[in-house]
Amino acid sequence: DAEITQSPRHKITETGRQVTLACHQTWNHNNMFWYRQDLGHGLRLIHYSYGVQDTNKGEVSDGYSVSRSNTEDLPLTLESAASSQTSVYFCASSESTRHNEQFFGPGTRLTVL
């Protein structure tokens, strides 16, 4: 069965370190997304991609970067982790048609000390 996976599921890091969160989908979807979830804010869009070599900034992109070298993967990098980036991170993917739902990964809980 097709799926979307994230790794690691839990990560503790220190302020200033570079961190990369992996997202891998086997749906063969062109669209991929990264969100962060914080109490009181719902899910907020960080970055998204509509295909290989395409990346776009979302609502809360400062301090994050993504790259898309193939269809299956969209890794999220925190260049220099800050305590404000402690959050739960969700990756999602969808087909290219306008109204298809997004399928979400299980999430990564990141703690920055």
Next chain:
Amino acid sequence: AQKITQTQPGMFVQEKEAVTLDCTYDTSDQSYGLFWYKQPSSGEMIFLIYQGSYDEQNATEGRYSLNFQKARKSANLVISASQLGDSAMYFCAMRDGYSTLTFGKGTMLLVSP
């Protein structure tokens, strides 16, 4: 400006009763989509139901229905015959661009025996 508003931080309902979770949205697009997702305590995001702006009928998926009132810009989720397993956080989301979603802050539903 907030695009998706969920005014109920928490809702309580007894098992087997129906419950309505409110969602209002704001967009100037004519073509858009409205989604509801469920997030149980385990953390995963589960797609429930979708309504397109041009759909004339209210969407239904099993015990879930979406009460779509376009003129009022509301897209309330109705859960009939609540079950204990319906206890979760529920998010309303809107797509008014190509593929990105904007989420509300969520409503926590607790179903009591």
